[in-house]
Amino acid sequence: AQSVTQLGSHVSVSEGALVLLRCNYSSSVPPYLFWYVQYPNQGLQLLLKYTSAATLVKGINGFEAEFKKSETSFHLTKPSAHMSDAAEYFCAVERNNAGNMLTFGGGTRLMVKP
Amino acid sequence: DTGVSQDPRHKITKRGQNVTFRCDPISEHNRLYWYRQTLGQGPEFLTYFQNEAQLEKSRLLSDRFSAERPKGSFSTLEIQRTEQGDSAMYLCASSLGSTFLDEQYFGPGTRLTVT
Numbered sequence: 001a002q003s004v005t006q007l008g009s010h011v012s013v014s015e016g017a018l019v020l021l022r023c024n025y026s027s028s029v030p031p032y033l034f035w036y037v038q039y040p041n042q043g044l045q046l047l048l049k050y051t052s053a054a055t056l057v058k059g060i061n062g063f064e065a066e067f068k069k070s071e072t073s074f075h076l077t078k079p080s081a082h083m084s085d086a087a088e089y090f091c092a093v094e095r096n097n098a099g100n101m102l103t104f105g106g107g108t109r110l111m112v113k114p
Numbered sequence: 115d116t117g118v119s120q121d122p123r124h125k126i127t128k129r130g131q132n133v134t135f136r137c138d139p140i141s142e143h144n145r146l147y148w149y150r151q152t153l154g155q156g157p158e159f160l161t162y163f164q165n166e167a168q169l170e171k172s173r174l175l176s177d178r179f180s181a182e183r184p185k186g187s188f189s190t191l192e193i194q195r196t197e198q199g200d201s202a203m204y205l206c207a208s209s210l211g212s213t214f215l216d217e218q219y220f221g222p223g224t225r226l227t228v229t
Contacts, residue, residue: 009154036220043118043205043220044157090156100209100216101147101170104156 002027002093004074006105014113019063019078021108023091026072032094033074034102035065039087047089050074061085086112116140118221120206126227127196134192135224139208146189147218148181149205150174157205163189164211196228 007022025031032051036044048059055067065076074091088109092102119138127133139146144165149157160179161171165186175181178196183189193200203223209216 041222043222044207045220046217049217092156100145100218101159101162102149102157102218103159106154107156 002029002031002095002103004033004091004093004103004105006089006091006108008108009106010109010111012111012113013081015083016080019076019081019085019110021076021089021091021110023065023074023076023105024072025074025091025093027093032100033065033067034092034094035059035063035074035076036090036092036104037061037087038090038107044090047076081110081112083112083114086110118206118208118219120204120221120224122224123222124225124227126229129198129228130195132192132194133196133226134190135204135206135226136188136190137206137208137221138188139206140219141187142210143208143219144186144211145209145216146183147207147209148189148191149207151203151205151223152201160191160204193226196226198228201226201228 003026005024034049035047038044048057050067058064063078088107090107091105121136147162148160151157163183178194181191203225205223207218207220209218
């Protein structure tokens with residue numbers, strides 16, 4: 001069974017600093033991996049997805065993630081945090097051959113200090 | 115905006131009552147998903163439909179839960195005899211369903227509080 005683990009339920013950075021949100025996956029087959037963002041009182045929005053093409057995936061709002069098979073990781077980064085990035089971020093893996101149902105990690109709340 | 119909509123946005127009910135939530139997907143989307151999200155956790159899959167057919171149900175979906183999508187458009191999720199443990203955000207998502215990796219578009223959710 002596939003699963004993802006997000007290290008750090010809360011991350012705090014200063015505006016302009018590097019954002020690094022960690023996600024490790026467990027999968028017996030090549031995984032399809034996703035990052036979603038959830039703003040307060042809003043639905044989840046897809047930031048980016050890895051589908052076994054390029055290992056460095058660029059998403060919206062300046063975010064990117066790198067798939068590292070040797071480390072079973074798919075960490076999310078952004079070079080310079082903005083106040084508007086404050087939100088909850090979820091890493092997810094698709095359960096293969098199952099109608100693209102997603103298994104989510106526990107989430108990381110990103111706080112951006114001025 | 116023609117995104118996924120859910121109704122109601124908030125529901126407070128007493129233990130033992132029945133509740134029903136509605137989800138309207140994006141109009142041309144064939145797949146519809148229900149997830150449950152408890153405080154401080156990621157969403158957990160409950161069930162999904164391909165058009166009107168319910169293709170899979172999670173073990174989280176006890177006998178008190180039932181979901182329908184009668185005409186392959188909107189869907190309802192009913193919880194009978196609610197319990198305090200049912201308190202959560204119920205999320206609906208839809209996708210085109212043309213490939214495995216269609217993006218799922220999420221609605222804003224229905225927050226259920228069982229007192």
